[in-house]
Amino acid sequence: MINPERAIILLEIDQKILDKGSILADNSPEKMYLLLSGLVVKQQGKLRVNNLIYAEVFNLSWVEQELGKVKLAINAQKLPQSPQPIQKQAQLPSIAAPLTGQSEEICAAFLENIDNLSLDQLEVIAQAIMQQKNKKKQ
Incomplete structure (x- = not known):
């Protein structure tokens, strides 16, 4: 790389x-x-x-x-990294799960590895989340 x-x-x-x-x-x-x-x-x-x-x-x-x-x-x-409070970090999988349609365990695993993703991969994931969210609205 x-x-x-x-x-x-x-x-x-x-x-x-x-x-x-x-x-x-x-x-x-x-x-x-x-x-x-x-x-x-x-x-x-x-x-x-x-x-x-x-x-x-x-x-x-x-x-x-x-x-x-x-x-x-x-x-x-x-940019300086501001540490997220542990309580908010722990809540992320439960917030992400309904948006993505995935289980909290999958969301937690994803969030643990997010730093290893490229910008292109993050963009694809963001688009998928938005599509999923738009489907739920319909």
Whole structure:
């Protein structure tokens, strides 16, 4: 897994390549990573996207969106964590259970592992909870 700071560097390099068509190749670890991964090729001392389909799917808009997510995650990690009172933490599974349609035990297990989830996974879970909540309203 790539750490968030390195992900930003890789995404910014990718952004430059997509924006300019190519960039000067050097032996920086990040550019070598992109080269060795096959995402880019080196031609005449420059790096360019290796696969046009990749460039279409993972375009500038996607790169900017991912950069925003990674930067948001880094900023969230830097925020001071305020400890939740134990009473409120203990109540979370019983609050989450009706929203998700899952048992309190499943909700408790989920909440214990929430720190290991990516932002994308949390977004999918949040959408599922909202869908479940909307179904119950109908």
